[in-house]
Amino acid sequence: MNTIYLVGFMGCGKTSVGNQLSKRLGVPPYDVDSAVEKLRGQTIKEIFYREGEEAFRNYESLAIRQLPLEHAVVMTGGGAVIREENLCYMKNKGIVIYLKTSFPVLWKRLMKEEERQKRPLLLTRKKEEIQALYDERRKQYEQCDIEVNTDELTTEEVCHQILQKIISFKPSTNRQN
Numbered sequence: 001m002n003t004i005y006l007v008g009f010m011g012c013g014k015t016s017v018g019n020q021l022s023k024r025l026g027v028p029p030y031d032v033d034s035a036v037e038k039l040r041g042q043t044i045k046e047i048f049y050r051e052g053e054e055a056f057r058n059y060e061s062l063a064i065r066q067l068p069l070e071h072a073v074v075m076t077g078g079g080a081v082i083r084e085e086n087l088c089y090m091k092n093k094g095i096v097i098y099l100k101t102s103f104p105v106l107w108k109r110l111m112k113e114e115e116r117q118k119r120p121l122l123l124t125r126k127k128e129e130i131q132a133l134y135d136e137r138r139k140q141y142e143q144c145d146i147e148v149n150t151d152e153l154t155t156e157e158v159c160h161q162i163l164q165k166i167i168s169f170k171p172s173t174n175r176q177n
């Protein structure tokens with residue numbers, strides 16, 4: 001089985017859906033944010049505050065490349081696609097799935113205090129700045145292989161749609177090994 005990479009903005013459900021999807025497929029889940037935390041022995045929030053976002057992005061890129069390339073579901077962090085080379089890498093190695101969610105729906109999910117506290121960008125930027133980030137990143141997310149709109153779906157339903165869509169997915173012939 002090709003590795004499945006889940007991408008999308010913070011709160012679109014990559015971690016929640018990825019955990020369910022990996023169970024359904026009987027393969028291990030790899031959460032890139034958790035892999036970075038393990039690699040550094042600090043939370044994402046601590047890494048942002050102590051070392052800065054650029055350092056975090058370097059660890060994130062490294063973690064994506066250290067994960068297995070087959071038989072796995074990889075849940076990326078919301079900003080993993082900022083670096084074009086990460087998106088190219090994932091598209092070349094597996095199937096990249098964009099969990100598309102409108103900004104108002106995301107905002108509602110993220111404003112629960114326990115969700116907000118986990119995400120340093122939400123603690124340091126205003127709503128308009130987060131919306132601008134969302135608009136800016138959309139172009140990158142849209143370069144994925146498969147899209148699933150999560151606005152009206154439960155995580156189980158998102159998982160089901162992914163399973164249906166990957167059955168008919170044909171990888172492009174210009175992948176590089």
Ligand SMILES: Nc1ncnc2c1ncn2[C@@H]1O[C@H](COP(=O)(O)OP(=O)(O)OP(=O)(O)O)[C@@H](O)[C@H]1O
Pocket residue numbers: 008009010011012013014015016017033075076077078079109110115119150153154155158
């Ligand atoms: N389809 C959905 N319907 C309702 N709530 C959802 C859905 N998907 C995710 N959520 C909720 O949104 C919150 C964030 O989800 P999750 O942590 O899976 O997002 P994420 O995409 O992994 O975010 P990040 O990029 O920050 O890692 C959680 O409280 C989760 O339960």
Ligand SMILES: O=C(O)C1=C[C@@H](O)[C@@H](O)[C@H](O)C1
Pocket residue numbers: 009010033044076077078079080118119120121
């Ligand atoms: O969207 C982002 O830039 C981020 C999303 C989270 O998954 C974490 O990777 C971190 O909080 C940054």
Ligand SMILES: [Mg+2]
Pocket residue numbers: 014015016033075076077
């Ligand atoms: Mg996550």
